Amino acid sequence: MSKTEVSNSKKHVGPGRKHARQKRQPDERVRRTRQRLGSALVELIQEKPINDVTVQDVLDRASVGRSTFYLHYRDKDDLLLSQLEGFLEMMSTMLSIRNDQSDRVAPIEELFAHIGNETKLYRVLSDSGRLKDFFELAQGYFSRGIEKRLKESKRLKSISRDELSARACALAGSVLSLLRWWLDRGARESPHAMDKLFHRMVWKGLV
Amino acid sequence: MSKTEVSNSKKHVGPGRKHARQKRQPDERVRRTRQRLGSALVELIQEKPINDVTVQDVLDRASVGRSTFYLHYRDKDDLLLSQLEGFLEMMSTMLSIRNDQSDRVAPIEELFAHIGNETKLYRVLSDSGRLKDFFELAQGYFSRGIEKRLKESKRLKSISRDELSARACALAGSVLSLLRWWLDRGARESPHAMDKLFHRMVWKGLV
DNA sequence: GCTGAACAAAGAGGCGATTAATGTCCAAAA
């Protein structure tokens, strides 16, 4: 695990993945085990350099047997990736939902709020050089979420499939750039302010 | 030079940099030497894996003495970075220029056209894992170029400095995402079509 | 400003030995 990149996990489908994909039968025991492992890793990488965290550390912190770990995940990176993907999946879903009813929190605001709560983790990823991989991953998830949303827009019915995907891609890019701008300056503005800013810029004219 | 990252070049100011910065007295000999070294490197990395290209290779190809090389550049990476920066500087300048007069080629179109001519290089950077660094670098240059342009917009006179920089950042992000989308699909659409697409999306409503 | 040659310093690669960590397997418990 020397050349560990967050994005380099197309190795093989692996044993752990099967559980992740089967959304049926979310056995409570399984859910808890995975949850404990994930939290343990996330905690640990905020305590010491990511490469110094061993599988054994995670096992101890999570109080989970070694064999159980490998039953769920291919390796440490797979676990981290799975955590990040879970998070991004949430964000993507948020972006995909139309909020016509004004009683919902705006998706961009919610997105900034959620990520603003994880600035420590952001720092860790940044320091370990995995931030670029994370953003690349995020670009995919955000694009898909946004594309889904755009598809339901009446104003864009006449637009070709390719152009829709291009637009989603560009929008995702701008959200992520804005997010990075915000985080790198210490997240000074409120999530609500960022949401309004984003709306003033592009969202309004597009969806 | 095993862990060579395009972006990791904040080591120290280095001897070579002084020539790069002094825009006065662009001595013809210096210009030619730098030009030859740059071209040699760019040629070579398209012929064999970037890490197999030695300084000696570059020297031979460029017919430049070893001491001369180190007079201009800190190391191989510095040379590559300098080439990329030169390219990005051009792009940034293009983005910063308002084209009120319709006889100019639109900046986005020109940008896509220029980069479309370097797909081989794009592939090389991608294969050597430096693409993420390149895009990160580009994000900075593009943001600055766009911010400069936005500053001259009458429609945005009332906007705060911070918001202007945020907007520029987001716009740069969307251009780059679009660019990546375009390149990764084989640059099928014409630069002109991409320009129009971009305008339909955001540019129009913003500047 | 550029050169060539000479030289010190750093680094990559090979190799055997040692140690830590990883990943697999299975019988048995929950």
Next chain:
DNA sequence: TTTTGGACATTAATCGCCTCTTTGTTCAGC
């Protein structure tokens, strides 16, 4: 069915030591 603990084979990091390549510096002279 999931989880467990312990035993076990495999892998990977580390070290010392060596060799050869590449790097980066220096300087007298064009």
